[in-house]
Amino acid sequence: RVLFRSEELLPEIGLVIEQGKAKKLGREALLLDLAQVKGVYVPRFYDMAVDGSVHPNRRDVPQRILRRVATPTPEHAIGLVPYIETIHDRLVLEVRRGCTRGCRFCQPGMLTRPARDVEPEAIIDTIEKGIRQTGYNEFSLLSLSCSDYLSLPAVGIEIKNRLKNENISLSLPSQRVDRFDENIANIIGGTRQSSLTFAPEAGTQRLRDVVNKGLTNEELLRGIKTAVEQGWDRIKLYFMIGLPGETDLDVVGIAETVRWLKRECRPKGKRSLQFTLTISNFTPKPHTPFQWHSVSTAEFIRKQQLLREEFRKIRGVKVNYTDVNISAMEDFVGRGDRRLAPVVRRAWELGAGMDSWWENAQKAHDAWTQAIEEAGLTWKYRQVEKGEGHIFEAADSYDAPLPWDHLDTGIDKEWLKKDLKLALEAATVPDCAFDGCSQCGICGPDFGHNIVVKAPPIPEFDGQFQPNQHRAQRIRVWFGKIGEMALISHLDLVRLFDRVVRRGALPISFTGGYHPGPRISIANALSLGITSSGEIVDFELTEVMEIETFRQILTDQLPPEIPIYKVEEVDIKSLAASRLLDQAEYLITVESEGLTSVEQWENWIEQVNESSEINYEKTTKSGKKSLINLSDRLFSLSLDSIKDDSTTVLKYKGSCRNDGTMLQPEQVVYMVQMVSQQELELLKVHRQQLILVEHD
Ligand code: SF4
Numbered sequence: 018r019v020l021f022r023s024e025e026l027l028p029e030i031g032l033v034i035e036q037g038k039a040k041k042l043g044r045e046a047l048l049l050d051l052a053q054v055k056g057v058y059v060p061r062f063y064d065m066a067v068d069g070s071v072h073p074n075r076r077d078v079p080q081r082i083l084r085r086v087a088t089p090t091p092e093h094a095i096g097l098v099p100y101i102e103t104i105h106d107r108l109v110l111e112v113r114r115g116c117t118r119g120c121r122f123c124q125p126g127m128l129t130r131p132a133r134d135v136e137p138e139a140i141i142d143t144i145e146k147g148i149r150q151t152g153y154n155e156f157s158l159l160s161l162s163c164s165d166y167l168s169l170p171a172v173g174i175e176i177k178n179r180l181k182n183e184n185i186s187l188s189l190p191s192q193r194v195d196r197f198d199e200n201i202a203n204i205i206g207g208t209r210q211s212s213l214t215f216a217p218e219a220g221t222q223r224l225r226d227v228v229n230k231g232l233t234n235e236e237l238l239r240g241i242k243t244a245v246e247q248g249w250d251r252i253k254l255y256f257m258i259g260l261p262g263e264t265d266l267d268v269v270g271i272a273e274t275v276r277w278l279k280r281e282c283r284p285k286g287k288r289s290l291q292f293t294l295t296i297s298n299f300t301p302k303p304h305t306p307f308q309w310h311s312v313s314t315a316e317f318i319r320k321q322q323l324l325r326e327e328f329r330k331i332r333g334v335k336v337n338y339t340d341v342n343i344s345a346m347e348d349f350v351g352r353g354d355r356r357l358a359p360v361v362r363r364a365w366e367l368g369a370g371m372d373s374w375w376e377n378a379q380k381a382h383d384a385w386t387q388a389i390e391e392a393g394l395t396w397k398y399r400q401v402e403k404g405e406g407h408i409f410e411a412a413d414s415y416d417a418p419l420p421w422d423h424l425d426t427g428i429d430k431e432w433l434k435k436d437l438k439l440a441l442e443a444a445t446v447p448d449c450a451f452d453g454c455s456q457c458g459i460c461g462p463d464f465g466h467n468i469v470v471k472a473p474p475i476p477e478f479d480g481q482f483q484p485n486q487h488r489a490q491r492i493r494v495w496f497g498k499i500g501e502m503a504l505i506s507h508l509d510l511v512r513l514f515d516r517v518v519r520r521g522a523l524p525i526s527f528t529g530g531y532h533p534g535p536r537i538s539i540a541n542a543l544s545l546g547i548t549s550s551g552e553i554v555d556f557e558l559t560e561v562m563e564i565e566t567f568r569q570i571l572t573d574q575l576p577p578e579i580p581i582y583k584v585e586e587v588d589i590k591s592l593a594a595s596r597l598l599d600q601a602e603y604l605i606t607v608e609s610e611g612l613t614s615v616e617q618w619e620n621w622i623e624q625v626n627e628s629s630e631i632n633y634e635k636t637t638k639s640g641k642k643s644l645i646n647l648s649d650r651l652f653s654l655s656l657d658s659i660k661d662d663s664t665t666v667l668k669y670k671g672s673c674r675n676d677g678t679m680l681q682p683e684q685v686v687y688m689v690q691m692v693s694q695q696e697l698e699l700l701k702v703h704r705q706q707l708i709l710v711e712h713d
């Protein structure tokens with residue numbers, strides 16, 4: 018196991034393994050060497066005591082395992098770009114690592130201290146480089162709390178200015194509402210305005226102070242008002258219920274806050290502000306001041322019900338509640354000790370996994386329940402003696418060893434206790450990156466210190482992207498889609514061309530409207546799994562380019578399995594290839610049930626070619642049925658080759674128009690089946706060419 022940041026640790030581990038192999042060390046000896054590396058935890062050298070705490074079982078390993086830290090390196094963000102669309106399909110750059118806000122429920126905040134800013138110039142340079150190397154049109158600046166990166170407005174505006182002519186969008190994760198201003202609005206605004214998410218966490222000022230959120234009602238109102246003034250009419254808000262010291266007034270306060278915000282912030286001339294709320298159930302996490310709290314599923318259910326009743330009276334608010342069963346599982350695992358291991362394994366054997374997928378949640382909960390029972394535990398096995406929904410109250414409870422005490426995060430346990438007491442008095446501590454140290458124990462030689470970069474001046478905003486719609490030249494490209502590229506869908510191919518244009522800095526023209534797109538038009542979508550050596554795509558450019566230069570750039574940026582066969586300039590005023598498309602020629606490989614001869618095939622092909630009517634029942638997506646005469650759509654069918662006694666390759670030319678008049682390969686197989694009365698199976702399809710009509 019590696020304790021947290023592995024960028025610098027992995028090479029060290031690699032070195033130890035390499036040396037161990039050279040010395041021909043056995044597994045045990047190699048693990049022992051690895052256990053000496055700071056940040057590496059080898060569980061087999063540690064045993065659990067009766068009270069759940071964990072201690073070394075030999076003298077030559079460290080008593081506690083030290084957490085490792087590393088400074089983010091933006092250039093490492095430029096990595097492989099997948100051909101198929103993936104989640105977070107964008108260039109993500111970490112601008113700041115660590116958060117010292119001190120929200121008391123937040124484990125990442127505690128585990129990533131100290132905070133380290135990345136130099137603004139490094140971010141801007143990486144994005145400029147990244148756009149050319151990856152072709153992405155979306156970037157995300159990432160940090161636990163982006164708004165605490167003081168250079169964010171300057172960096173964001175500078176990036177927007179430098180990339181003003183590119184159709185780029187920049188997104189930021191959830192914002193601190195108190196730092197949301199016009200600059201941030203300009204950064205994330207534009208033609209593809211992303212949704213706006215804030216996390217007030219609690220519904221009353223008192224409870225926000227308990228959790229040390231450091232957000233006042235005035236700041237909340239000001240942030241949302243700014244968002245509305247900048248054109249947003251939908252806001253997402255995150256709240257939690259089940260926090261320590263929470264009363265029903267705090268819970269109802271969530272609804273009160275939303276009601277008040279809706280009243281105070283009305284978009285001009287539009288319907289009222291729409292809110293989407295996520296209400297999650299707080300589950301305490303190790304290494305946080307709230308690690309001594311215990312939650313109650315019954316209380317979660319009761320508080321959710323309270324809120325449901327309140328929100329029934331407020332219009333324009335969509336509220337999502339976290340499933341209480343999922344929170345129970347999260348809490349069970351979140352603060353477990355080593356007795357958890359067999360439970361996790363058994364739950365998985367019983368079908369748990371993907372537990373937060375709603376259709377699976379009950380199944381997962383049942384699996385966990387059975388696994389917990391079989392292990393001789395209960396759902397409440399680490400619950401404090403005070404019962405559910407309470408903080409430890411007996412003084413010695415705080416001193417009891419915890420199962421994670423041997424993992425040295427750098428935070429002083431005494432500080433956590435002190436901070437919890439402050440929480441219960443609703444007393445806040447400042448963010449130490451800006452306002453003074455509260456002595457949590459982190460800063461020092463092992464973990465370093467907070468690094469806060471002074472914010473550069475914010476440049477003047479040059480305005481959002483204005484698509485260049487000028488059309489100076491149309492270039493038509495004939496290309497193939499072979500090998501593994503047959504497994505790239507049409508939409509992924511569209512995205513690939515878009516990225517290729519950006520990587521090659523080609524002067525592409527854009528459409529207008531609310532969602533401007535590059536004028537790249539693929540003549541016809543090729544079904545997934547089909548190879549082709551005859552596809553056509555049109556590019557419209559804002560300035561005239563040498564055809565050979567264009568061809569070279571395109572070839573350099575495309576994978577070898579998208580070969581370019583021909584590039585031609587066509588009249589900008591002529592119709593696009595997608596509108597000129599008329600016919601397509603295919604090679605289809607079919608397998609017959611029995612043995613077939615050349616003569617038989619020639620006979621069937623002749624019959625198909627001479628048929629004037631072979632009807633086929635087509636079912637549309639909406640379920641409507643219609644009869645089409647396939648003979649009208651077939652222009653020629655011939656025998657290409659016989660592979661063996663049962664496998665034959667046919668060549669056909671059929672209609673292929675984007676108005677839906679197309680002859681599909683499986684329809685040709687159907688035609689042959691009709692005349693031959695043979696069962697045929699379509700094995701493989703290759704599109705040879707697309708044929709355009711001549712147009713003057
Ligand atoms: S702002 Fe608070 S919740 Fe967000 S990362 Fe920092 S400590 Fe955690």
Ligand code: SF4
Pocket residue numbers: 117130131449450453454455456457458459460466467
């Ligand atoms: S030691 Fe002080 S400055 Fe360093 S992270 Fe802790 S509270 Fe902040």
